[in-house]
Amino acid sequence: MRSLEEDQNQVNKSPQNSSFIQIKKFRFIILIFLTVLATAGITILALSFANNKAASVVMQERKEFHKLYEAYDVMKKQYFADVDEEALVDGAIDGMVKSLDDPYSDYMTKEESEKFEESITSSFEGIGAEIQEIDGDIVIVSPVKGSPAEKAGLKPNDKIVEVDGKSVQGISANEAVLLIRGKKGTKVTLSIIRQASEDPIKITITRDEIPMNTVYPEMLEGGIAKIQITSFSTHTDKDLETALKEMEEKGMKRLILDLRKNPGGLLEQAIDISNMFVPEGKTLFQVAYKNGQVEKYVAEDGKKITVPTVILIDEGSASAAEILAAAASESANITLVGKTSFGKGTVQQAEEFKDGSNLKYTMAKWLTPKGNWINEKGIEPDYPVSLPEYADLPYINPEKELKEDTAASDVNTAEQILKELGYNPGKVDSYFDPDTKRAVMEFQKANNIEVTGVLSGETTVTLMTKIQEHLQKNDPQLKKAVDILQTK
Secondary structure, eight states, X not given: OOOTTTTTHHHHOOOOOOOOOOOOSSOOOEEXXXXXXXXXXXXXXXXXETTSOOEEEEXXXXXXXXXXXXXXXXXXXXXXXXXXXXXXXXXXXXXXXXXXXXXXXXXXXXXXXXXXXXXXXXOSEEOOEEEEEETTEEEEEEEOTTXXXXXXXXXXXXXXXXXXXXXXXXXXXXXXXXXXXOOTTOEEEEEEEOTXXXXXXXXXXXXXXXXXXXXXXXXXXXXXXXXEEOOBOTTXXXXXXXXXXXXXXXXXXXXXXXXXXXXXXXXXXXXXXXXXXSOTTSEEEXXXXXXXXXXXXXXOSSXXXXXXXXXXXOTTOOTHHHHHHHHHHHHHOOEEEESOXXXXXXXXXXXXXTTSOEEEEEEEEXXXXXXXOOTTTOOOOSEEOOXXXXXXXXXXXXXXXXXXXXXXXXXXXXXXXXXXXXXXXXXXXXXXXXXXHHHHHHHHHHTTOOOOSOBOHHHHHXXXXXXXXXXXXXXXXXXXXXXXXXTO
């Protein structure tokens, strides 16, 4: 399975520089005399073949590495303890990559690479969230639909500061993944900082199998079909075709394509699906290389979606999802609704070394059909629509016990949710007073939970679930898309 970052490997990977001499039908002896003129920075190779005279070949030494060699020798010879030579080299490469200040370029040693591959291929188990390193912070790009991360309330742009009490400040996204992943049934505690809160919030998540479905169709009123694509996986295009056929059989006249919280995935899937919306010959996206070369990807012939369509995006729509949104917007005049997307406008390539270590680096930009580079800016929707404030409320840990006379920020969150759901908690502050207790008891009774007036465990989980369901039923972004389609 290839991602957007890996998909260019086979097309763009340069052949390794190599040279060889093949001599047949006679015996030969190669004598190599090597003299290094350090002061001149010149290496002279004298090669003698059989009885022929030696021929000199002049090679220019890479002077830019002199300081690196000197530092290596100093550490190896003069450091007070024995040093691991391999670790020194790995550290030098890692330092070079980090100096690029590019969150999408990364170096993994053989051991790190093996662990990372094992964590991915052994099972689809974990918390189900796409993460990225941004300016030294580990940030949630988007939780997977139906995953433990989504159920626990993780949201795009949440900053992870600790994993099980260990700081993740300054580490790579791959290193963070290794800390967060784990077997089904095990727990991991994340400390996160959300925009609405200055203090870290601790969230304990039970790892589970990650849902593999990526296409979720449903029929709304008035012949409007809504299809959500949560990521671009191996069979997403086929699943989308099946979903469209199902919606057509149910009378689809208009379509809402929901790309919110879609972190991306396979490039070929983004191309195939974009091709369904963009007329033949129109540009899907462009790839710009360092040498100035620009390669255009254009739509081909095939089955096209012709019903009026609106696409939903948000800050969790990234990478391949942005390619689709930009192609649909600029080459098919499809309306975008929601919030500005994540903003990933680069393409990565992976290079594996003989020892098993791995270097991933950015090798090109991708541009929208009109030549716009959306990196760190994102795609702006035609109709900006924000979710209500309660959508960004922090998660309440079910393991905490909130009861009468408790004073805490979580109480404020609970009171806001109770009020939104129609239970009057009195004054919304950070104090659990008799009015708050009364509202909790009413909520427990309405949801067949033991009436205690204490907010914890099942009550907290149900409260967080209900507010998510409430948001889905009163989704202003979806309502705007419906309003637009009803005029077409």
